[in-house]
Amino acid sequence: MEMMTSRERVLTALDHREPDRVPASIWCTVDAYKMIRKNLGLEVKDRYPVGSTTWTQDVSAEEDVVEKLGADLIRINVSPPGGVGFREIEGGLLVDEWGVVRKRVEYKGGSYLDIVKYPLENATVRDLEDYPWPDPADPAVTDGLMERAQWLRKNTPFAILLQCGRGGIFEQAKYLRGYAKIFEDFVGEEEFIRALFNKLLQIEKEFNRVGLEAAGEFVDVVRMSPEDLASENQTFCSPSMFKQIILPYYRESFDYTKTLFHRKNPNGKIQFHSCGAVSYPFMEGLLEAGMDVYDACEVKVKEESRPVSFKQKFGERLSFLGAIDVQWTLPFGKPEDVRNEVRERIKEMASGGGYILSSSHRITPDMPFENIAAMYEAVREFGKYPIR
Amino acid sequence: MDIMKQIEENIIAGKFKETEGLVKTALEQGKSPNEIITDALSKGIDEVGRRFKCDEYFLPEVMTCARAMSTALATLKPHFTTEKKTTIGTFLIGTVEGDLHDIGKNIVSMMMEASGFTVYDLGIDVKPEVFIREIREKSPDLVGISALLTMTMPAQRDTIKAIEAAGLRDKVKILVGGAPIDQRWADEIGADGYAEDAVECVEKSKVLLGLGR
Numbered sequence: 271m272e273m274m275t276s277r278e279r280v281l282t283a284l285d286h287r288e289p290d291r292v293p294a295s296i297w298c299t300v301d302a303y304k305m306i307r308k309n310l311g312l313e314v315k316d317r318y319p320v321g322s323t324t325w326t327q328d329v330s331a332e333e334d335v336v337e338k339l340g341a342d343l344i345r346i347n348v349s350p351p352g353g354v355g356f357r358e359i360e361g362g363l364l365v366d367e368w369g370v371v372r373k374r375v376e377y378k379g380g381s382y383l384d385i386v387k388y389p390l391e392n393a394t395v396r397d398l399e400d401y402p403w404p405d406p407a408d409p410a411v412t413d414g415l416m417e418r419a420q421w422l423r424k425n426t427p428f429a430i431l432l433q434c435g436r437g438g439i440f441e442q443a444k445y446l447r448g449y450a451k452i453f454e455d456f457v458g459e460e461e462f463i464r465a466l467f468n469k470l471l472q473i474e475k476e477f478n479r480v481g482l483e484a485a486g487e488f489v490d491v492v493r494m495s496p497e498d499l500a501s502e503n504q505t506f507c508s509p510s511m512f513k514q515i516i517l518p519y520y521r522e523s524f525d526y527t528k529t530l531f532h533r534k535n536p537n538g539k540i541q542f543h544s545c546g547a548v549s550y551p552f553m554e555g556l557l558e559a560g561m562d563v564y565d566a567c568e569v570k571v572k573e574e575s576r577p578v579s580f581k582q583k584f585g586e587r588l589s590f591l592g593a594i595d596v597q598w599t600l601p602f603g604k605p606e607d608v609r610n611e612v613r614e615r616i617k618e619m620a621s622g623g624g625y626i627l628s629s630s631h632r633i634t635p636d637m638p639f640e641n642i643a644a645m646y647e648a649v650r651e652f653g654k655y656p657i658r
Numbered sequence: 659m660d661i662m663k664q665i666e667e668n669i670i671a672g673k674f675k676e677t678e679g680l681v682k683t684a685l686e687q688g689k690s691p692n693e694i695i696t697d698a699l700s701k702g703i704d705e706v707g708r709r710f711k712c713d714e715y716f717l718p719e720v721m722t723c724a725r726a727m728s729t730a731l732a733t734l735k736p737h738f739t740t741e742k743k744t745t746i747g748t749f750l751i752g753t754v755e756g757d758l759h760d761i762g763k764n765i766v767s768m769m770m771e772a773s774g775f776t777v778y779d780l781g782i783d784v785k786p787e788v789f790i791r792e793i794r795e796k797s798p799d800l801v802g803i804s805a806l807l808t809m810t811m812p813a814q815r816d817t818i819k820a821i822e823a824a825g826l827r828d829k830v831k832i833l834v835g836g837a838p839i840d841q842r843w844a845d846e847i848g849a850d851g852y853a854e855d856a857v858e859c860v861e862k863s864k865v866l867l868g869l870g871r
Binding site: 602 | 713722725758761809816855
């Protein structure tokens with residue numbers, strides 16, 4: 271087959287047809303990004319703009335990294351109101367644009383952020399009205415976004431993914447209310463949950479609107495705010511609770527975003543993220559609500575929810591992004607293990623298109639660069655269609 | 659309905675607002691705290707565990723049951739001054755240094771306590787030297803070491819090595835757990851067992867102590 275450009279490769283795959291080879295994507299934390307740049311012999315800055323959500327400390331990889339690794343999909347994102355993301359308060363604690371307070375926790379070899387204060391832990395429905403919510407209309411949210419998207423379209427061969435939202439609905443509710451408390455709410459405080467979800471839905475829609483108005487015409491995929499719906503073994507609630515309490519908000523968010531997006535790009539796709547063992551009834555609900563692409567396809571989960579099972583069950587209607595294991599293979603395996611996994615995953619996922627290869631979650635700085643390089647080399651080696 | 663049955667069903671239903679009253683009634687009727695644990699709370703939480711395992715219960719239900727359970731245990735606590743708590747073993751648990759996650763660990767603590775173990779929960783971000791100090795002080799049968807991130811998994815190995823270096827390794831059985839953990843990792847770092855969730859932690863702990871299932 272004649273060689274395709276990166277964008278043709280991605281769009282063909284997302285159209286459920288086989289491109290010249292399996293396309294690839296990159297998603298990494300800022301510390302991992304610096305490590306990758308250094309290893310690729312590229313200049314490393316002290317700071318990079320905040321990526322998908324403030325707290326995840328991820329970064330939208332720039333075109334030089336995407337090109338050198340041989341990936342095909344480049345990400346841009348809406349920025350936090352005020353442009354900064356975290357504000358530091360007493361004791362070195364960090365407050366994000368939602369008012370969630372985090373602490374930097376040191377471990378051997380790095381640090382990460384964890385929540386020390388859930389601002390709505392004891393809130394009532396009435397408190398939600400007076401809460402200082404982030405403002406999607408703040409000019410910093412889309413500052414430079416249109417120019418960046420336009421430049422990338424004109425000067426690079428990559429397909430473009432726009433990371434919208436800046437927190438999400440169920441996901442952000444967990445951070446505002448607390449993990450333990452939110453699950454109790456599902457049983458006893460349904461009125462509060464609905465009021466909180468509704469507030470978060472309005473904000474999500476607004477972030478998506480301003481992002482799409484700025485850059486929609488140059489964008490191929492819109493990724494909604496990431497939402498985690500499951501642990502490795504089980505969804506966070508029953509299918510009936512999901513359908514009654516959570517899904518209606520996703521449906522409205524997908525509908526609204528897709529309608530706006532299709533005005534700018536009629537072929538645009540909606541991408542949705544969850545970690546964990548999302549089950550068939552959840553996937554059916556999300557598909558029916560309008561999900562086109564599902565990431566990041568965690569590997570070490572119960573059998574029904576593994577990438578290969580989803581491909582078999584939903585592959586004709588749904589595309590997948592991710593599926594290279596971040597729990598063992600990338601951090602602890604050898605490059606040979608990575609190659610083997612890429613080869614196996616391509617066999618499982620790539621037939622008929624509908625698969626973009628990437629790590630099954632963010633690349634973190636504990637992953638040896640050799641393993642990351644091996645992943646992108648292996649997709650070039652084993653990803654050529656027809657897959658053997 | 660018999661008060662013990664009522665408490666058992668209260669735990670299963672997770673009606674934590676009514677738990678304290680029921681436990682007090684049982685005490686007034688002359689039930690001993692140990693009886694209440696063995697004949698009501700344990701049975702209730704076993705059923706919650708069973709429902710969780712077969713996808714009848716999910717986290718929202720388990721969290722409310724856990725809250726009912728901890729309410730019951732808190733209500734019983736002052737009554738253990740006169741009566742000694744019957745225990746099937748002692749379990750020390752903590753989240754490793756550099757890791758602040760504790761929801762899973764807390765559920766494990768609660769399930770172990772409800773199943774008859776005496777539990778010492780060291781909390782989060784626990785340094786190896788604290789594990790060692792507490793092992794010396796409490797002489798537990800079992801030590802549970804939790805980690806939720808690939809970045810903090812190596813701290814489980816460091817903690818086990820430190821316990822070895824302190825000459826305490828053969829005094830305790832060590833169980834590891836947490837989202838990224840599996841049996842392969844547990845074997846690699848020399849743990850005695852790995853538990854996928856709280857229910858399995860109880861089962862494996864009993865097996866390790868030769869108590870059967």
